[in-house]
Amino acid sequence: MAEFVLHCMAQSGHSYKVALMLELCGADWEASWVDFFNGQTRSEEFRSSLNEMGEVPVLVHGNETLTQSAVIMDYLVEKFGKFGWDTDEERREILRWTIFDNQKVSGMIGPLRFMRTLIKTGETDVVKFLDGRAKSALAILDKHLAKNDFAIGSKLTTADFSLCSYLFYEGELGIDVNDYQNVTAWLGRIKSQPGWKHPYDLMPGHPLPSAA
Amino acid sequence: MAEFVLHCMAQSGHSYKVALMLELCGADWEASWVDFFNGQTRSEEFRSSLNEMGEVPVLVHGNETLTQSAVIMDYLVEKFGKFGWDTDEERREILRWTIFDNQKVSGMIGPLRFMRTLIKTGETDVVKFLDGRAKSALAILDKHLAKNDFAIGSKLTTADFSLCSYLFYEGELGIDVNDYQNVTAWLGRIKSQPGWKHPYDLMPGHPLPSAA
Structure with a gap:
């Protein structure tokens, strides 16, 4: 084992x-x-x-x-x-983006993709609600990534693994990630890590x- | 100031x-x-x-x-x-319940209470969805609190402050917290802290x- x-x-x-x-x-x-x-x-x-x-x-x-x-x-x-982190400040930055992800990025896109693509509920009011919430969160992330290569700045951390996860299920979200150009560039940086x-x-x- | x-x-x-x-x-x-x-x-x-x-x-x-x-x-x-924590294990237990709260307890009850009581949307499908998710999370918390005085065991931590927050807006949630007897008892323990x-x-x- x-x-x-x-x-x-x-x-x-x-x-x-x-x-x-x-x-x-x-x-x-x-x-x-x-x-x-x-x-x-x-x-x-x-x-x-x-x-x-x-x-x-x-x-x-x-x-x-x-x-x-x-x-x-x-x-x-x-x-x-x-x-991970080198300082307590970095540890808290990781926590900040990890919580944001769990509540507003993965927390919304997870159930959204489940309904839209896995159990295919159709475009119900719940799907539209989750879609709106997910897009608001992606816009915030996109703005942040205009000035930062990774979630907490210049290095790849667990916060990036958290935030990126559902976005790699391209074509299953009903959201075009290419609408968020800084998010797209950041996903490319993660994708280019050896072993991805x-x-x-x-x-x-x-x-x-x-x-x- | x-x-x-x-x-x-x-x-x-x-x-x-x-x-x-x-x-x-x-x-x-x-x-x-x-x-x-x-x-x-x-x-x-x-x-x-x-x-x-x-x-x-x-x-x-x-x-x-x-x-x-x-x-x-x-x-x-x-x-x-x-x-806070005394050990890394306690720190991670706090994190575990804090993430659960942000995603599934406050993360669902926050928007639920907002729609139900603050902007009064009525019992829409979105409200029903959030209500169902919130009740599932409360059932998990209730079961956990049957064996634990506080979120991470025997001491009050920031995980409790996270989890309890929306539950003190009693009468605004459209959920009867008394249906969850261990949650109710735990809220009582928090409420009895000097200065609450x-x-x-x-x-x-x-x-x-x-x-x-």
């Missing part, structure tokens, strides 16, 4: 944050597929043994079981000494059986 | 997280009212001078301008040595002119 086991599935942007970091750190890791679409994360077994919050990703490392992508990445910063892979090349479970 | 200036308004649960912490730390602080309901946080001036993310709270302390409640509380932990105050007694701008 690999040193790190990531419970995840290919469609999960939150899992991709961690999978990408593990890959770019050169970690000895493997994925354990979670059957999200048949309710595994809602099961009592999953909640009692892996994550009471009923979510992926979950990282198992030795005796440690960690949940929430931000927490897992914080742990990996400690283990690998990469993509698309979520579907990094985690199992794509395509979905129903879409095959 | 007080040592800490918190830009906020009484209706903001995210601001309340910080206001409550400042109060319980015995900080020398004052509130500076933000005219959110007339668009101040969306203005170019607010975004360029206080917060590019267009949100409250913003804390000004000397030359420091800090945004995002989680970041501000992290900063206050350092200043006051209270409500309701958001409307801690920050300016209540009642709204239109509701007066």
Whole structure:
């Protein structure tokens, strides 16, 4: 068994944050597929043994079981000494953008893409609401990236892994990321990191059986 | 002028997280009212001078301008040595529940209460969506609090300030918090802290002119 086991599935942007970091750190890791679409994360077994919050990703490392992508990445910063902070000020900048992501970028684009593309609800009022919120957040991020190569300035950190994750599912969001030119350029900088892979090349479970 | 200036308004649960912490730390602080309901946080001036993310709270302390409640509380932990962590494991537990709050508790209840009670949209599909998401998150929190006095175990931390904030606007959520008995008991434990105050007694701008 690999040193790190990531419970995840290919469609999960939150899992991709961690999978990408593990890959770019050169970690000895493997994925354990979670059957999200048949309710595994809602099961009592999953909640009692892996994550009471009923979510992926979950990282198992030795005796440690960690949940929430931000927490897992914080742990990996400690283990690998990469993509983290040098000062408390940088640590708080990472936190600032990570929270913004979880609430307003991934927090809106995740359910938006789920409804639009995975369960295909059509353009309901809920989809339109999430779309509007997501676009407002992307406009804020785009403006910030006009003056910064990465989320906290000149270096790549876990905040970037958090913010970029769902945006690499191009064509599934119903939002054209090219409308945000600084976001697009920043995604290019992340994509050019040695070892970068698309979520579907990094985690199992794509395509979905129903879409095959 | 007080040592800490918190830009906020009484209706903001995210601001309340910080206001409550400042109060319980015995900080020398004052509130500076933000005219959110007339668009101040969306203005170019607010975004360029206080917060590019267009949100409250913003804390000004000397030359420091800090945004995002989680970041501000992290900063206050350092200043006051209270409500924080003793180990990296505790720090990550605080982060885990703070992210869960920002994405799924406050992240859903904030807009839900805004639509239901402040701008009164009626029971639209969006309100029903947010209501469902909020109740799922409260059920997870309730289960967790059956075995824990506070979010990370036996001590009160910034994770509790984050999670509790909107829940003290009782009667404005359209959710009966009493349906979650462990949540109710935990709110009682927070309320019994010396110096606890309701958001409307801690920050300016209540009642709204239109509701007066």
